[in-house]
Amino acid sequence: MTFQHLIQQLNHEFSVNLVSSIQDWEIQDIALLDTRQKDFLHNTLYFGYDHQMKDCNTPTIQCI
Numbered sequence: 001m002t003f004q005h006l007i008q009q010l011n012h013e014f015s016v017n018l019v020s021s022i023q024d025w026e027i028q029d030i031a032l033l034d035t036r037q038k039d040f041l042h043n044t045l046y047f048g049y050d051h052q053m054k055d056c057n058t059p060t061i062q063c064i
Contacts, residue, residue: 001026001027002025002026002027003025003027003045003062006027006045007064016064017050017064018063018064025042025043025062026043027043027044027045027062028043028044029041029043029044029045030044030045030046030047031044031045031046031047032046032047032048033046033047033048033049033052033053033063035052040061042061042062044061044062045062045063045064046061046062046063046064047063047064048063048064
């Protein structure tokens, strides 16, 4: 399932705020956003808060 397809499905029942979405990669894993992490995977959907994103060094992750 791609990121955009997942967001469309979630929006049917929930209010979803996109924090970061650069490209529509195939999602293969999910994880909680950890700002101490140095490397992020493009095929992982991260869950976190918007204020955590400013501490991340990469704007190319998919985060809800």
